[in-house]
Amino acid sequence: MFGFHIDPTFYMLLLVAWLVASAFNWYMIERVINKVGAKRPYFERVGIGFPFVQTGHPACPQELKDVYKVCMRWIYIPFGLLVALAIASG
Numbered sequence: 001m002f003g004f005h006i007d008p009t010f011y012m013l014l015l016v017a018w019l020v021a022s023a024f025n026w027y028m029i030e031r032v033i034n035k036v037g038a039k040r041p042y043f044e045r046v047g048i049g050f051p052f053v054q055t056g057h058p059a060c061p062q063e064l065k066d067v068y069k070v071c072m073r074w075i076y077i078p079f080g081l082l083v084a085l086a087i088a089s090g
Helices: 008-036 062-089
Strands: 043-046 050-053
Touching (some): 008 050, 008 062
């Protein structure tokens, strides 16, 4: 589309790196959930067990809010960049 080509192996390496980073961030979120003893009103599991935290809930501990927001940024932003790169290279 924009006149450049990227080797598919590069995309595979980026995907693997993103999966590893996502697994590490999932681990970090789980660690904080266990540390603060997260409760049902602001915490639940979705899909294959990924933790979903309602950071706007008043009972949610600040430490959990902070870690969850940072980790989710490290999961979604690189994925969005990977998709944008794939679209841009055609």
